[in-house]
Amino acid sequence: MRLNADFSRRVVIRPEDREWVTSPAAGVERMMLDRIGEEVARATSLVRFAPMSAFDAHTHGGGEEYLVLEGVFSDEAGDYPAGTYVRNPIGTSHRPHIGPEGATILVKLHQFDPEDTEQKVVDTGAARFADADEEGVAILPLHSVPGEDVTLQRWNAGARLAAHAHSGGQEVFVLEGSFSDEHGTYPAGTWIRNPDGFRHAPATDEGCLLYVKTGHLADAMAA
DSSP states (O other), rough: ESSOTTTTSSSEEEEEGGGOEOSSSSTEEEEEEEESSSEEEEEEEEEOTTTOOOOOOEEEESOOEEEEEEEEEEETEEEEEEEEEEEEOTTTOOOOOEEEEEEEEEEEESSOOOOOOEEEEEEETTSSSSSSSSEEEEEEEEEETTEEEEEEEEEEEEEEEEOEEEOEEEEEEEEEEEEEETTEETTTTTTEEEEEEEOOBBSSSSSSSEEEEOOHHHHHHHO
């Protein structure tokens, strides 16, 4: 399968565009955002777990990164409520299971550099944001290695960012609120992939909270 596999092209998927498909595990559905491969794939997805569902034990051959969007996601290492950011590097394994309220996660698979071996869990709800260079923007760093930076960004109502280009590309998931640029408007639940060199001048009227990954698409475009 090749879905949104041309990383030189911009992709925007809003909540009304979602198409959920069943997975091999009972009670688990996926909204595929981009994918190269079949059941084992380089993939970015939303995954929705029904209450009391479970996933077989498995090893992450290419690493796993996820952000819990709703509910509580659990495995043998602990419970991860909404707002938890987790990185499981290449070679780690676990057996996820879900409690009575279900869970939804944004997950990225098979996208780790072999030298990126840090396993981490970040409770973003308890972490402290720091003011960014742009007025009205605060940032919570989540992970940083050469060629990849992951943050949460909180933009105050009325924030306006100067026009800028994204070297190495950018990926955004709108967690709360909405923002817009000269290309469109992006409400909560929107996933955006901007290619290397994409330029825009984003702004928000109501404020927003964003998951943002930058710099990681240049290698994907060359692959």
